[in-house]
Amino acid sequence: MRDFWNTALRDLGKIGVAYILITVGTWLVFMILIPQLIMFDYSLRPMLPLRELGGPKDVWTLKNYMVFFSNRLHMAIFFKTIWSSLIVTVVALVICYPIAFYLAKVARGAKVGLLMLGLIIPYWINELLRLFAWQIILADLGILNQLLIFLGIIVDPINFRMGNGAVILGMTYAYILFMVFPIYNVMESLDSNQLDAARDLGSSWLRIHYKIVVPHAKPGIAVGCTMTFMLAAGTVAAPQLLGSPSSFWFTQVINTNFECANWNLGAAYATVLMLLCVMFMFIMLKIFKVGLKELTQ
Amino acid sequence: MKSSNSIFRIIIGAYLVLFFAYMFLPLIFMTIIAFNANEIPQITPWKGFTLMWFGELAKDDQMWSALWNSFIVAFSVVAISVPIGLGGALLLTRLQFKARNFVYGVLVSPILTPGIILGISTFLFWDSYMNIPGGLWTAILGQSTFISSYCMLLIMSRAQRFDLTQEEAAFDLGATHRQVFWKITLPFLRPALISSMALAFMQSFDNYNTTLFAIGVEQTLPIYIGTKLRSFISPAMNALAVVFIILTVIGAIAYEYRRRREMIKAGVKITPVPAAPVLRM
Numbered sequence: 001m002r003d004f005w006n007t008a009l010r011d012l013g014k015i016g017v018a019y020i021l022i023t024v025g026t027w028l029v030f031m032i033l034i035p036q037l038i039m040f041d042y043s044l045r046p047m048l049p050l051r052e053l054g055g056p057k058d059v060w061t062l063k064n065y066m067v068f069f070s071n072r073l074h075m076a077i078f079f080k081t082i083w084s085s086l087i088v089t090v091v092a093l094v095i096c097y098p099i100a101f102y103l104a105k106v107a108r109g110a111k112v113g114l115l116m117l118g119l120i121i122p123y124w125i126n127e128l129l130r131l132f133a134w135q136i137i138l139a140d141l142g143i144l145n146q147l148l149i150f151l152g153i154i155v156d157p158i159n160f161r162m163g164n165g166a167v168i169l170g171m172t173y174a175y176i177l178f179m180v181f182p183i184y185n186v187m188e189s190l191d192s193n194q195l196d197a198a199r200d201l202g203s204s205w206l207r208i209h210y211k212i213v214v215p216h217a218k219p220g221i222a223v224g225c226t227m228t229f230m231l232a233a234g235t236v237a238a239p240q241l242l243g244s245p246s247s248f249w250f251t252q253v254i255n256t257n258f259e260c261a262n263w264n265l266g267a268a269y270a271t272v273l274m275l276l277c278v279m280f281m282f283i284m285l286k287i288f289k290v291g292l293k294e295l296t297q
Numbered sequence: 298m299k300s301s302n303s304i305f306r307i308i309i310g311a312y313l314v315l316f317f318a319y320m321f322l323p324l325i326f327m328t329i330i331a332f333n334a335n336e337i338p339q340i341t342p343w344k345g346f347t348l349m350w351f352g353e354l355a356k357d358d359q360m361w362s363a364l365w366n367s368f369i370v371a372f373s374v375v376a377i378s379v380p381i382g383l384g385g386a387l388l389l390t391r392l393q394f395k396a397r398n399f400v401y402g403v404l405v406s407p408i409l410t411p412g413i414i415l416g417i418s419t420f421l422f423w424d425s426y427m428n429i430p431g432g433l434w435t436a437i438l439g440q441s442t443f444i445s446s447y448c449m450l451l452i453m454s455r456a457q458r459f460d461l462t463q464e465e466a467a468f469d470l471g472a473t474h475r476q477v478f479w480k481i482t483l484p485f486l487r488p489a490l491i492s493s494m495a496l497a498f499m500q501s502f503d504n505y506n507t508t509l510f511a512i513g514v515e516q517t518l519p520i521y522i523g524t525k526l527r528s529f530i531s532p533a534m535n536a537l538a539v540v541f542i543i544l545t546v547i548g549a550i551a552y553e554y555r556r557r558r559e560m561i562k563a564g565v566k567i568t569p570v571p572a573a574p575v576l577r578m
Contacts (some may be wrong), residue, residue: 011392024384031441034422035418035421036418038422039418042425106309113557116553117553120549124503127523128526129538132526132538133528135530177320183352237523254413255510273413273414281409
């Protein structure tokens with residue numbers, strides 16, 4: 001420990017060390033840890049009128065979580081959020097894997113830069129506006145209905161926003177690019193000679209991917225899946241803009257709790273969402289046999 | 298062998314065309330509609346070319362105040378996140394300690410946390426424990442929580458390439474820590490610092506989920522857009538989308554151009570999109 005401080009002071013000086021301690025300390029303690037713990041604390045306390053706060057009734061309890069687990073509607077919404085986010089993640093992976101591979105290992109020269117720009121531009125356009133684009137396409141008088149009627153497939157316009165399909169479509173469109181970049185980043189570092197050697201020795205392309213590319217790309221796939229799932233499960237905008245009023249999503253339930261001023265219940269629901277995303281991340285690390293350490297290097 | 302290769306090429310080409318059509322067609326529709334005189338935001342029926350929706354947008358006072366708030370928030374987030382990101386990057390690249398991987402994990406965790414959670418937890422902390430009700434300040438802090446992580450990753454990726462012997466040489470010649478920092482370390486990190494400012498600004502300007510829960514009754518531009526899109530939709534929103542798209546295209550091209558030039562100058566291989574907020578490995 002003394003060594004650590006001595007080296008730190010020697011390399012960075014007193015002001016340097018103080019700067020790091022103050023900036024990172026403030027961030028870590030007051031922005032990351034304490035707010036998170038306070039949300040958890042909230043979730044463990046009952047909602048009480050102001051004068052009873054700190055009183056004998058203000059104790060830790062699992063009541064808010066019990067409310068969630070005993071509410072069948074909310075549980076159903078929670079599971080809907082899980083499977084929908086899984087669909088979005090799998091679809092994004094299937095669509096993006098070839099794109100990432102093509103960009104990293106097949107395309108050459110100026111083409112790469114141009115295609116990359118083609119990915120960055122939609123990626124940087126505001127999430128709400130990307131969802132708005134689908135709101136227009138899927139509207140009753142929208143281009144999709146017009147097209148289907150024109151082709152004689154349907155007679156009356158379909159209300160696409162009735163079910164969950166529109167939300168899932170919108171989520172896929174809005175978050176798909178979060179899958180491309182992490183996978184591209186790792187594939188880029190794969191030595192192309194390995195692929196050439198395997199091809200020369202007669203490996204089929206399926207085998208090349210299965211034996212060489214996928215094992216190499218594992219950390220990128222794990223990160224891409226984690227990000228996509230997290231964004232889909234945690235989106236407020238997609239259900240707000242594309243959901244039907246009769247079918248709620250989990251983030252909307254959280255929102256309603258806060259709007260009804262039951263912050264404690266809202267905090268419990270938010271904690272459940274948080275745990276879901278953390279669990280998903282660890283499952284991804286397990287499936288792709290990536291250590292936290294590998295991910296963080 | 299040759300013919301199977303060309304079939305393969307056609308399939309790949311078709312796949313790319315489909316993918317980019319999927320990415321761009323919705324945005325193109327949205328853009329065209331901004332110029333249709335029809336008051337329902339659709340392409341058909343086409344009622345003639347107009348710029349009136351841009352005029353309508355410009356008349357909306359709410360939009361201007363939301364835009365102003367967005368600028369205040371974004372500049373504040375840059376002022377907070379970049380110094381914090383620099384501190385984190387120096388900590389993780391310059392100091393060796395046992396818990397390094399763990400600390401890295403914690404500092405990166407806000408990126409992997411749903412935005413709604415960051416918004417809620419920031420709001421609860423400041424509102425109930427600091428007695429500061431939700432507003433621009435809580436939105437700034439909520440956003441800075443995760444934007445600092447992005448800045449840190451961006452600065453780290455450059456700091457890792459730093460040649461420590463430069464500093465040692467300066468120390469041997471009697472330079473002070475202050476001189477070394479201002480004359481060697483900072484100039485080396487400058488491109489990454491500028492990139493992280495741009496990234497922080499854009500991340501903040503675009504943020505919806507975290508802001509929605511942290512900001513209380515105030516509005517930034519995305520909150521304004523969200524409110525509008527949930528109620529009555531007017532093509533004025535398409536006009537706003539067009540402005541956003543144009544600025545994004547210019548920004549993306551300028552950013553990529555600058556980054557490439559910077560990398561060629563530094564003589565390093567051009568690396569994939571650090572602009573993209575993803576964990577770098």
